[in-house]
Amino acid sequence: MSKRRIRVLIAKPGLDGHDRGAKVVARALRDAGMEVIYTGIRQTPEMIAEAALQEDVDVVGLSILSGAHMALCPRVVELLRQQGMGDVPVLVGGIIPDEDVPALRAAGIRGIFGPGTNTQDIVAFIRRELALQEPEAGER
Amino acid sequence: MELVKKLLAGDRRALAHTISLVEDDGPEAHAALAALYPHTGRAHVIGITGAPGTGKSTLVNALARLYRRRQLTVGIVAVDPTSPFSGGALLGDRIRMRDLAGDAGVFIRSMATRGSLGGLAQATGDVILVLDAAGFQRVLVETVGVGQAEVEIASSAHTVVVVTAPGLGDEVQAIKAGVMEIADIFAVNKADREGAEHTVMAIQMMQGLAPQAMVPGSRADDGWEPPILKTVATRGQGVAELLEAIEAHAAYLHESHLFERRERARVLGELEAILQAELLARLRARLPEERLETLVEQVLARRLDPYTAVAQLLESGGSL
Ligand SMILES: Nc1nc2c(ncn2[C@@H]2O[C@H](COP(=O)(O)OP(=O)(O)OP(=O)(O)O)[C@@H](O)[C@H]2O)c(=O)[nH]1
């Protein structure tokens, strides 16, 4: 019998030190039955990719308020790809101007969530992404 | 097994996958462990336990850095509790271990207890084996912030460091008897705070009074005097001394042949636990569900006592 649970890495890249939003999302995912690895603030894309590998996560969530998303998000996706984790969905939450959304999507960011997002939408998004990957993921 | 081959060749992604496999008790978990087992038995396993917030993760970070400076590789397992309500978990120990990022000689894995109550997850022992097989020379295991009964680390680690800190209120509350007895080393962390000396004295007093009860993994009879060391994990103060004490304890275990004795006891306990679970599973598979229920009814109605009921069960179960 497998005891598999959805594992999510929540990281806060960039230099701003406000992690309230990231913590709220981390708790919501835990309350939805997921195992959330929270790595804290000021993470470099390299640190995030390394933690994602060691923790063998199914999803990576980035929280960015600093405006550096255009530099940071694609870099995380790229590093994950380089280490053979290109199938791991990356989502970003925070203040993302509309005009940046197409470029982020093109760079491989799967989900983009603005400041007012209901955490349940993020839970549902993650479940849907993983269900797309493998049919039996619903039982995880 | 392809995965195991890659792991043994140093592939970190294969290592991460294998840990997931044994953690989830997946279909190939036993085969993977069987293939890895001949490569285990080399790591020295160090348990870091103590009340919530005493600085366990920060100490693990500082210790790992020092070990790396001595050219020793370090595997880390950090356990946090699973929420009994949702089955989910918030694993936050990595926050304090950021200094270790980017070092190929370190591998950090967070684990949720998944319902286990002993301060570790059920699969923590197997994850330690995987890190051992992958060649990490020291494995540091951070338990959940423990109260008193969570002493499982005593049978999984060779050296147990019990971490405490001043200002937790009642010192006697902070180090409960069961946890006292499994300590090979005491670290009074946050020694930069007022009251550290008082905490040291409280531990010394309790050492004098320690009851010789047989707690599982009790270190009472081994002739080793647990040293009490003051540390400031955030600044790395006292951490070199802590590392020396751990290494001294490791040497003592080998010189005194306690190491073999404990390993023997551990393996025996492990075999018995597996045997118990396996026998129960086989009996269950063989008996129709109603059979057990009928017996429960009969015991409830006081027509049978539990011992006779089990004897009947075993008879009808045939040879296992
Ligand atoms: N003043 C002081 N603070 C410290 C020291 N060591 C750790 N801390 C702080 O204590 C807090 C808790 O440290 P952690 O390392 O997370 O403690 P922990 O025992 O791992 O906590 P849990 O895993 O939640 O049980 C953090 O804010 C640390 O920065 C120390 O030596 N002195």
Ligand SMILES: [Mg+2]
């Ligand atoms: Mg911790």
